[in-house]
Structure formats: structure tokens, C-alpha cells
Amino acid sequence: MPEGDTVFRAARRIDAALAGRVLSRTDFRVPAIATTDLTGWTLRGTRTHGKHLLTDLVPPGSDDTGPAWLDPVPSDALTLHTHLKMEGTWLTQRTGSGWKRPEFTARVVLESEDRQAVGFSLGIVALLDQHGVAELRAPLGPDLLHPDFDxxxxxxxxxxxxxxxxxxxxxxxxxxxxxxxxxxxxxxxxxxxxxxxxxxxxxxxxxxxxxxxxxxxxxxxxxxxxxxxxxxxxxxxxxxxxxxxxxxxxxxxxxxxxxxxxxxxxxxxxxxxxxx
Ligand SMILES: [Zn+2]
CATH class of the missing domain: 1.10.8.50 (Helicase, Ruva Protein; domain 3)
Structure with missing residues (x-):
């Protein structure tokens, strides 16, 4: 079952594939944001808080495209909030290769020219502005894996x-x-x-x-x-x-x-x- 360390590893996988890269395709397979297209945005990096994954995306033309997981995130960034719940995982691979999980379980595809991160069976998929991220994090206790754990x-x-x-x-x-x-x-x-x-x-x-x-x-x-x-x-x-x-x-x-x-x-x- 996913715990804090599993989530942290998933974040590092996403970032190893895509941090600092411009996305050439996005596909959000959940009703609320199914029509959202963030092609041309840059994946800045993925933060974690407990079991929550927060993947920061900055719009074209922004000069703040990293480094990963340093606060503050620029105010015009959108943050992809995902949660693995019981079954979820993020896998990365070369763009165009076959997926290791059934296609119908894919909930998010983030892709650059050569690398791809796919979120399968995710329990939560949402796009938040930075106000939304603050609201999400406010009730959470200190994160055991955060370098500044209090x-x-x-x-x-x-x-x-x-x-x-x-x-x-x-x-x-x-x-x-x-x-x-x-x-x-x-x-x-x-x-x-x-x-x-x-x-x-x-x-x-x-x-x-x-x-x-x-x-x-x-x-x-x-x-x-x-x-x-x-x-x-x-x-x-x-x-x-x-x-x-x-x-x-x-x-x-x-x-x-x-x-x-x-x-x-x-x-x-x-x-x-x-x-x-
Ligand atoms: Zn014993």
C-alpha cells in the first residue's frame, strides 16, 4: 500500500523524467479537467506532502521553471494534485513505448518529446492554483520526509x-x-x-x-x-x-x-x- 516513501519515490520518478521539460502533450482522463490542455507548459518539479503529490506546472514564457521543489512556487503556476490511494502509481518511460498497466486505468499522461509520465489508478486528480495548494496543505501535519520537518x-x-x-x-x-x-x-x-x-x-x-x-x-x-x-x-x-x-x-x-x-x-x- 502506498505510504509516504512510495509517494516520495513516485515524485522523484516524475521529476527524473520531466522536471524542467516543456510538455508536448497532456491528457487528463478525469471529467472535471478532461478538456484542459497544458501543452507548452513546463513541469517545474514535484513536491510531496505526506501522501499527496503536487506537480508544479508553469505556463509558457515564465522564467521560473525550477529548480524542483523549492518554495515559493510562482503565483501563475498550476499544480497537478494526485493521490495514489490504494492502487495508484506513476510510471515513466520513453514516449511512444507500450504501457505496463491497462490503458483504461490511466488517469494522467504528461509527455515531453522523449519522456512520458503516466499516472494509473490515481485516487485524486485535480488542478489547483497556489491558493488551492495552500488550502490543501493547511490541515496536514508536518511531513516526515520534508527536509525541514518540524x-x-x-x-x-x-x-x-x-x-x-x-x-x-x-x-x-x-x-x-x-x-x-x-x-x-x-x-x-x-x-x-x-x-x-x-x-x-x-x-x-x-x-x-x-x-x-x-x-x-x-x-x-x-x-x-x-x-x-x-x-x-x-x-x-x-x-x-x-x-x-x-x-x-x-x-x-x-x-x-x-x-x-x-x-x-x-x-x-x-x-x-x-x-x-
Ligand atoms: Zn515478539
Whole structure:
């Protein structure tokens, strides 16, 4: 499932193919912007905030065509907002080559003379002006993968929901952006936190937040998500979707935790993560 590191990698793929390039074709396959044509615009770069991808496009004649992901973005830029949700991905390739995913799942095509980025099965596709981008980002918590990540602000926000279980608070994107369910379960394991422990009762929250950053950063450059350091399937997590704890062999417990309708399936080891 896409988490902050997957999204970050997708952004780097888009930029490796198209940053600083003039687009020779655009195709938005969603009703709201299906007739929009940004041919001649330059792809300035792709920012991420948690699980949101923000691809900045500047109009012909603009002298500010980069560098990528430096704020401020020029006011006349449009930003393509995409979100991978459960199934989405961005793939890049030489313009004109066959696609690796079914054509009917393509939602966005951005193309230069020689390179192409295609967004498949995207959960959100929208074009925003910079006011819209600010509105989108305002409610999001500090981004774990941002170079200027503000740990104090993240902890302040997390503590505002401090009576709720750790695994519910840690993946609330309005409090701290970047962790999905897999990393949250694994973070709880790696820091010895029982998933039901109220956030405010977690010992040394600063250390936990630092570990969360490290987990995402380590995976930015990996082809396979792993919290154990092992990349082979079935051995890349300690407890998430495991039957037995990969450290001590104890049977892994599974429960749905969260508000009704928003529960996430949580995995933990009762021996390595005892209730406080
Ligand atoms: Zn264990």
C-alpha cells in the first residue's frame, strides 16, 4: 500500500523524467479537467506532502521553471494534485513505448518529446492554483520526509489527540504526515509500544518520531518496503501481516483499531509490545 516513501519515490520518478521539460502533450482522463490542455507548459518539479503529490506546472514564457521543489512556487503556476490511494502509481518511460498497466486505468499522461509520465489508478486528480495548494496543505501535519520537518510541531499535534491509541494517532495525516498502516504497526513494534497505549503514555515520544522519519527515509531508495532490512517477500516486516513475531516467534495479535468505519487492521507482538 502506498505510504509516504512510495509517494516520495513516485515524485522523484516524475521529476527524473520531466522536471524542467516543456510538455508536448497532456491528457487528463478525469471529467472535471478532461478538456484542459497544458501543452507548452513546463513541469517545474514535484513536491510531496505526506501522501499527496503536487506537480508544479508553469505556463509558457515564465522564467521560473525550477529548480524542483523549492518554495515559493510562482503565483501563475498550476499544480497537478494526485493521490495514489490504494492502487495508484506513476510510471515513466520513453514516449511512444507500450504501457505496463491497462490503458483504461490511466488517469494522467504528461509527455515531453522523449519522456512520458503516466499516472494509473490515481485516487485524486485535480488542478489547483497556489491558493488551492495552500488550502490543501493547511490541515496536514508536518511531513516526515520534508527536509525541514518540524518534530516539535508534529509532537504538539500528536499530543492534541493524546488520549487515543498510539496506532490511531500516529497515522492521522492531520497530525503528522507520511505514515500509513504498515509503517505504523512496524514503528510500534520497533519502539516497543503496545498499539492500544494512549499516545500521551508513550515513553520518549521524540525518539519514536525520530524512528518514524528514519523508517521512511531508509525506504525512499529501496525498491521494496522493508522495516527489517530484508527485502524478500514475507521477511520485510516484523509483525505486519505476519503470523508469528519475527523476533521472538510469539503468535502475532491482530485487531481493528480506530473510529468506527475508519478502523485499521493492527498487528503486534504481545511479548515484544506488552501493554503498559
Ligand atoms: Zn515478539
Amino acid at each position: 518534530a516539535d510541531e508534529a509532537m504538539r499535534r500528536l499530543r492534541s489527540e493524546g488520549s487515543l491509541p498510539f496506532v490511531q494517532v500516529a497515522q492521522n495525516q492531520r497530525l503528522m504526515a507520511g505514515l500509513g498502516n504498515m509503517y505504523t504497526c512496524e514503528l510500534a513494534f520497533l519502539t516497543g509500544v503496545n498499539p492500544y497505549t494512549p499516545l500521551n503514555a508513550v515513553a520518549n515520544l521524540a525518539r519514536v518520531v525520530t524512528r518514524a522519519r528514519l523508517l521512511l527515509e531508509q525506504n525512499v531508495t529501496r525498491a521494496v518496503q522493508s522495516t527489517t532490512g530484508v527485502l524478500s517477500a514475507g521477511r520485510n516486516t516484523w509483525v505486519y501481516r505476519q503470523k508469528a513475531c519475527r523476533r521472538c516467534g510469539t503468535r502475532v495479535r491482530v485487531a481493528k483499531i480506530g473510529y468506527v468505519g475508519q478502523e485499521r487492521t493492527t498487528y503486534w507482538c504481545p511479548r515484544c509490545q506488552p501493554a503498559a
